[in-house]
Amino acid sequence: MRHATTDSAEETMDAFAAVYTTYGSYISVLLGEHGDPVFRAKMRKIAEPVVIKRFNISSENETEAALKTEYVISAALGTIVRWFEFDMPISTRKLAELIIGFTKHGIL
Amino acid sequence: MRHATTDSAEETMDAFAAVYTTYGSYISVLLGEHGDPVFRAKMRKIAEPVVIKRFNISSENETEAALKTEYVISAALGTIVRWFEFDMPISTRKLAELIIGFTKHGIL
Numbered sequence: 001m002r003h004a005t006t007d008s009a010e011e012t013m014d015a016f017a018a019v020y021t022t023y024g025s026y027i028s029v030l031l032g033e034h035g036d037p038v039f040r041a042k043m044r045k046i047a048e049p050v051v052i053k054r055f056n057i058s059s060e061n062e063t064e065a066a067l068k069t070e071y072v073i074s075a076a077l078g079t080i081v082r083w084f085e086f087d088m089p090i091s092t093r094k095l096a097e098l099i100i101g102f103t104k105h106g107i108l
Numbered sequence: 109m110r111h112a113t114t115d116s117a118e119e120t121m122d123a124f125a126a127v128y129t130t131y132g133s134y135i136s137v138l139l140g141e142h143g144d145p146v147f148r149a150k151m152r153k154i155a156e157p158v159v160i161k162r163f164n165i166s167s168e169n170e171t172e173a174a175l176k177t178e179y180v181i182s183a184a185l186g187t188i189v190r191w192f193e194f195d196m197p198i199s200t201r202k203l204a205e206l207i208i209g210f211t212k213h214g215i216l
Binding site for chain 2: 035063066067074083095098
């Protein structure tokens with residue numbers, strides 16, 4: 001994997017990871033297979049402005065910016081839920097690095 | 109955006125886009141805010157082996173490979189649903205290119 005350098009996007013993920021350490025079991029159930037799609041939509045709404053700012057998503061092309069934002073949020077939420085279902089096999093910091101690395105540089 | 113070259117990952121997305129053109133309204137409702145998380149889980153299970161093969165996700169590190177696979181599937185499903193909610197403002201082919209570009213090379 002590529003390691004992301006420390007930056008504001010990583011700080012945001014770290015903050016989220018900290019919340020997740022406390023509330024992760026609730027969040028994962030609500031986001032998971034037997035969860036609540038309305039909760040998922042609320043999480044998305046909260047994450048949206050943060051992702052746009054932290055990943056510096058420009059609005060030169062509104063459609064592409066919106067789809068890019070969705071891509072980032074969906075990827076992050078899905079990966080975090082899966083990580084939790086796996087019983088958190090890596091640290092929150094490493095998870096954050098992984099997600100940010102994929103998001104910034106791709107999975108290849 | 110970066111344009112992905114034509115390859116097997118793109119063919120897979122194209123095939124998915126073709127299915128989506130026919131069944132998109134059903135799929136989007138089932139995957140969306142008022143949808144069915146069990147359907148989402150089923151879609152994920154179907155997509156998993158395809159994504160692993162098409163994006164050539166190696167299993168040298170099992171945890172990372174599983175999280176990477178989840179990242180790709182969640183990102184793609186979320187973006188496709190959003191695109192549908194936006195009334196498909198770009199073609200399925202362009203959507204496929206966009207998602208594959210983000211996945212392979214990142215959003216930056």
